[in-house]
Amino acid sequence: MANPPSKEALALLDNISKLSGGLKNSQLGSREGLLDTCSRLIAELSHPSETMLKIFWSDPTHLAIIRLSVDIQLFQALSTIDEAGKTSAEIAAKCTSQTDPVLVARMLRHLAAMHTIRETGPDTFAPTTLSNTLAEPAYQDTILFLEDDFHIVHLKSPEYFKQHGYSSPNSGVDGPFQYAFDCKGKHMFEYFQSSAPHMGKRFASMMDMWSKGRPRWFDEVYYPVKERLISGAESDAEAFLVDVGGGSGHDIDDLCKKFGSEIPGKLVLQDRPEIIDLAQVDASIEKKAHDFLTEQPESPKYVADPTTGARAYYLHSIIQDWNDEVNTRILKSIVPAMKKGYSKILVNDFVVPNQGAVWPQTALDWELMASLGARHRTEAGHKELYEGAGLRITGVWRHPQSLDSLIELELA
Numbered sequence: 428m429a430n431p432p433s434k435e436a437l438a439l440l441d442n443i444s445k446l447s448g449g450l451k452n453s454q455l456g457s458r459e460g461l462l463d464t465c466s467r468l469i470a471e472l473s474h475p476s477e478t479m480l481k482i483f484w485s486d487p488t489h490l491a492i493i494r495l496s497v498d499i500q501l502f503q504a505l506s507t508i509d510e511a512g513k514t515s516a517e518i519a520a521k522c523t524s525q526t527d528p529v530l531v532a533r534m535l536r537h538l539a540a541m542h543t544i545r546e547t548g549p550d551t552f553a554p555t556t557l558s559n560t561l562a563e564p565a566y567q568d569t570i571l572f573l574e575d576d577f578h579i580v581h582l583k584s585p586e587y588f589k590q591h592g593y594s595s596p597n598s599g600v601d602g603p604f605q606y607a608f609d610c611k612g613k614h615m616f617e618y619f620q621s622s623a624p625h626m627g628k629r630f631a632s633m634m635d636m637w638s639k640g641r642p643r644w645f646d647e648v649y650y651p652v653k654e655r656l657i658s659g660a661e662s663d664a665e666a667f668l669v670d671v672g673g674g675s676g677h678d679i680d681d682l683c684k685k686f687g688s689e690i691p692g693k694l695v696l697q698d699r700p701e702i703i704d705l706a707q708v709d710a711s712i713e714k715k716a717h718d719f720l721t722e723q724p725e726s727p728k729y730v731a732d733p734t735t736g737a738r739a740y741y742l743h744s745i746i747q748d749w750n751d752e753v754n755t756r757i758l759k760s761i762v763p764a765m766k767k768g769y770s771k772i773l774v775n776d777f778v779v780p781n782q783g784a785v786w787p788q789t790a791l792d793w794e795l796m797a798s799l800g801a802r803h804r805t806e807a808g809h810k811e812l813y814e815g816a817g818l819r820i821t822g823v824w825r826h827p828q829s830l831d832s833l834i835e836l837e838l839a
């Protein structure tokens with residue numbers, strides 16, 4: 428007979444049944460609660476050797492198969508199939524190149540065992556929402572970035588830490604990334620530009636992919652854009668909102684789509700020149716190459732008929748990329764452009780709790796360290812940084828289903 432479940436497992440099962448009721452009634456947060464509780468239950472019920480094999484066998488092989496699927500266009504082949512499914516030989520015939528049907532069958536079986544696709548009968552497989560989504564260009568780029576380009580950084584990090592006395596990096600130009608690519612002194616974004624433009628493009632796609640499926644800062648229950656920005660915006664101001672380091676423009680483009688003619692002024696997308704070249708945004712959005720370590724050009728000092736600075740300077744996933752010293756430079760480059768009591772800086776970043784951070788936060792913190800010598804901040808860490816740059820926090824907003832926050836700042 429099997430061992431009786433532990434007290435913890437029983438409590439988790441009770442919680443799952445409560446949360447299931449919430450999910451059926453579309454209660455906000457029940458989906459997230461269920462995901463967390465189910466993963467705790469899996470950890471509680473698994474034998475350590477099962478967990479070990481999950482981490483070191485099933486996940487890496489799953490990853491290897493997903494990566495290979497990009498080359499043979501397996502997800503694209505699957506996306507043409509209906510829910511009844513097709514045999515592995517039929518699916519192999521739809522892949523690019525002459526892929527061995529036996530190899531495809533082995534890939535399909537593991538993908539099905541990992542719930543990435545569905546096994547609908549003997550040697551018969553059908554796509555899922557996940558596998559269809561993995562066929563999209565932004566997801567394919569992300570797989571290539573994380574596997575082909577970035578994975579080496581994690582593989583090399585034990586050597587890096589051994590050489591650096593196991594201390595936490597605090598430099599964007601001498602961390603695990605620079606060690607793996609032998610480019611000490613060059614920041615990751617500079618390295619993309621000078622030595623690996625394909626990585627820069629894939630990275631921008633990854634940021635685009637990441638914005639999907641999570642609440643956006645301008646959603647009604649997140650940050651009240653109408654109340655805090657549109658209302659009170661001066662129509663003769665040069666710019667309404669500047670997306671500083673906005674990548675290929677998904678945030679500002681979606682803001683533009685959502686509010687359309689309600690936006691009372693110009694929208695400006697700024698980033699490095701090679702990223703601005705990639706951006707495909709609404710024609711009304713001005714695209715400008717700008718180094719955010721230098722003085723903000725969307726400022727009364729520079730515009731033809733200056734009245735005020737922009738209503739808002741939006742920084743999404745920027746503060747988390749740099750140490751305090753560089754962030755102070757970024758913020759102080761915007762401060763002279765701001766009008767007191769009118770202009771705001773909007774920081775859209777994680778505010779990690781002092782206890783109970785969840786895996787998307789802790790995993791990203793490690794990625795930030797490895798790639799950029801950077802880290803996540805608690806609310807106290809954010810506050811200290813902004814006060815040091817002559818700013819004050821005027822509010823922190825969070826969507827009930829999001830893990831990130833919107834921190835609103837004004838001149839102190």
Ligand SMILES: C[S@@+](CC[C@H](N)C(=O)[O-])C[C@H]1O[C@@H](n2cnc3c(N)ncnc32)[C@H](O)[C@@H]1O
Nearest residue numbers: 616634672673674698699702717718719743744
């Ligand atoms: C983590 S991404 C965030 C992109 C976008 N805000 C988003 O949330 O998807 C950081 C962005 O900062 C840009 N960046 C890095 N250094 C920069 C600099 N000195 N000036 C302007 N942009 C820079 C990168 O090109 C990249 O698009």
